[in-house]
Structures are given as C-alpha cells and as structure tokens.
Amino acid sequence: MKAIVDCNNFYCSCERLFVPQLDRKPIVVLSNNDGCVISRSDEAKTSGVQMGVPFFEVRSLLQQEGITWFSSNYELYGDLSWRVMETLRLLMGEARVEVYSVDEAFIDLDDMGTEALAALGLSIRERVEQWTGIRVSVGVGPTKTLAKLANRLAKKDKLRTRCVMVLSDLPAIETALRKTAVGDLWGIGRRYARKLQEQWSIYDGWQLASVSEEFAHAHLGGVVGKRLVRELRGIPSKEMEEERTQKKMIATTRMFGRKVYALTEIKEAIATYVARAAEKLRRQYSAATELSVFIIAHEEGSRFGKAYSDHCILTNPSADTGVLLHKALALVETLYRSGPAYKKAGVLLGGLVPASSRQASLFDQGEATDDRAGLMLAIDNINFSLPLQSASRHDSILRFAATGTNRAWKMKQARRSARYTTRWRELPVVH
DNA sequence: TCTGGGGTCCTAGGACCC
DNA sequence: TCTGGGGTCCTAGGACCC
Secondary structure, three states, X not given: OEEEXXXXXXXXXXXXXXXXXXXXXXXXXXXXXXXXXEEEOHHHHHOOOOOOOEHHHHHHHHHHHOOEEEOOOHHHHHHHHHHHHHHHHHXXXXXXXXXXXXXXXXXXXXXXXXXXXXXXHHXXXXXXXXXXXXXXXXXXXXXXXXXXXXXXXXXXXHHHHOOEEEOOOHHHHHHHHHOOEHHHOOOOOHHHHHHHHHHHOOOEHHHHHOOOHHHHHHXXXXXXXXXXXHHHOOOOOOOOOOOOOOOOOEXXXXXXXXXXXXXXXXXXXXXXXXXXXXXXXXHOOEEEEEEEEEEEEOOOOOOOOEEEEEEEEEEEEEOOHHHHHHHHHHHHHHHOOOOOOEEEEEEEEEOOEEHHHOOOOOOOOOOOHHHHHHHHHHHHHHHHHOOOOOOXXXXXXXXXXXXXXXXXXXXOOOOOOOOOOOOHHXXXXXX
C-alpha cells in the first residue's frame, strides 16, 4: 500500500499561520504578478472564487465577500514545505518518503499490514499539524493513483473522513472510481478527458479502469496510459522513486509588471533571470551546457502572444553568472525587434552536468575557472545571509550591473506577506 | 521483378503534474 | 488595462552507424 500526504490549501494555510485572525476567514493567494488565483481557503471556495481565474475578474467579488488576498511568497511556502516534509521523514523514516511537490509526499507502506492504516493516517495528520501548524489530508491505496484518489475524496468530505481515507478493498475502490469523473483522475488532463468522453463515452473512473491495456496504449500516450489503467485496477505500475535532488532543467521566467518596449529593459530582465537561474544551478552543484532565451511579444487577439526564442550550446559547461550572462545577452540582441510591446521573458538552462566533473574543453584557454567559482560562492554566501533593504527593487545585495538599477519592468507583488521564517528582520513579533 | 536489419542518439513537440 | 511559473516523461521521426 501507498499513502499520499497532501497539505490542505497549502499557500493559504501558510499565510494564515502567521495571521491567526484569518482563521476560518476566506482568503486567496495570487500567482506571480498578481495575475490569477492559485490557492483558496475553503471559505473562499464556498464564496464561489474559482481556481485559476484572473485577479481582475474576481476583484470585486473578493471585496464584496470580504475575502483577503495575498501576493505569493515562495520563500515562506518553501520553508514551511521543508518543515512538513521533515516531519514526515521523522515519523515514517527517510527511506519511505518521496517528496512529490511543494505540498505533497508519497509514503511507502508496502510492508505494513492493512488493518491499522486508517489509524496511521490519522496520527500522521495530527502530528504534522501539531509540529508545523499545517493541516494535511492522507489518502491510502494499493497504488499511487488510487492513493491520490483516496486523498481527493478525503478532502471533499473533511468532516466525515477527518481528512483520512483508505481504499484497501475492491468494493471501496469500485465505489470511489464510479463517483469520480475521468478528468479528476491523476494523469488525465483536459485533453484526454475530452477525448475519452467525446470519442468513447468514457465518463468515470470505473469505466476507464475497464478498458484494455491496448486501448490505453493506443489512445492515452503509450506506456503512460497503460500504466495509468493498471494503477486504477490496483496493479502498482508507478513505483516509489529515489529522491530527486538534481534537476535536469532549470528555468526562470516572468511576466513583466507592465508592457516593455526597450531593448535595454529586456536585457536587464534577462540578466536578472540568468543570475537567478545560475544561483539555482550552483545550489545543486551543477553546470549547464545549454542555454535558451525567449521573449514574448504582445499580439492582438492572442492570449499568449508571440514567442521568439533561441538557444546556444556551451562547449565548456558553466555555472558562472558572468559567462551565462554574456551568452544570454547576445541571444537577446539577435531576437529583439523594436516595435512590439513585450510582456514576458525567460531563461532556461539545460544539459546539466555535475559541476565537479566538468569536461575540460579542447579549446579551453586555461581560464582561471577556480577563481571564478570562488567568486560565485562568495556572492551567493553574501546574498543568502545578509538582510535586504526593504525598499529595494532588488532581491540581492551583490549583483551584476547588467541586471539594472531602475527595473521598472518588475512584476507586481502588491501584497506579499513577510518572510517570517527565513529573514531575521521579518520575524513575527508578539506584542 | 528484386534493393537488409538492426541499432543509437538527438530533437521537437505533446501530454501531464502542482 | 489586467490571465503564473517551473518541472517531468514519452513518442515519433530523422540522421547516422555497422
């Protein structure tokens, strides 16, 4: 058996933790640039705020219903996520826990009896809340996919289930599948849901569990679909995975806070994203061999706009902000056309290799790479430890000049809460 | 008339997830 | 006026190899 532990309305719960007056009050958290709603408290859901709606569309509803909104504060969420995961590791043993996302973890229960699972789930939920203040739901099933389903049903009826549901016997699994629409299953997105309904009249989980593996292979993305159908039948086909600490790709992309026309501003933004991506790269001791840059221009009648992108290969893998900046800015120069309003840009680092085992290039001029690595380490240490001036438009103390000074393109974050748990100056104060 | 049979590597694109 | 950001896996098809 496998369990999944999932934090309830995670971002909202994080915000509420430090403003207890908001307990039981409706709140929402917005995406970057204060664009759309990405987390809602139960009360906000009841008030009819939909997931993913643009902020400007629900603004008046929020005011009318007295719903408090927050800009997103990823530093806070990241730290609280770590606390929840650490609690699970302490309770269950590190080897059993697979962190799946910022607010979810799978737990391997394969060698445990099926009798006490509900009690175990309940004790996990209580302990995590006691130690971190975050409420979680626990779903248990013979496969990861059925555990996810159990979790979903536990959340839907919190009072009755006390946020814990175990699907261990066949009748319970059948009932659960029958009342779940295909689109609500883990692994069935919007596209497949539509296709299943329109072409084959498959509407619920039980129907999908009954199709042949050949059918799933042919119509639901090959082996992916086949695994999904097997999982629904209780045959484990997605096993627990080793903790993935090394990312294979690192991206930093943002919408601008307003329309941007000038090349100089776009270069500042790209430089800022490169610096951020390179930091992430160094934090996992990797170097990149591939760098891509894209900019997106506003286009009349198109929601997403028109993208221009290009990439280059680094013969000498690098995690040096200066080196990556140089390449990225050259790419922007060739991509940029004056005229259109740009609304978004991004940087992607790929082909990641361990920084320690970098292949020396044949054409390497014997650059003083070690000195530069030391410089990067020094910059990171200073930026991660020193407090920021709160009025600054910057997120770092030490930075490359190319990242600009005025930075009028920066995203909107009108209501970001304090980083209570990660910055000395922003510690909550008890009066 | 007839024109092999494997392999591997790479890339672009599609689908999904939170 | 205003619609997020960051990932993963898989497949198909082309280039190339023996």
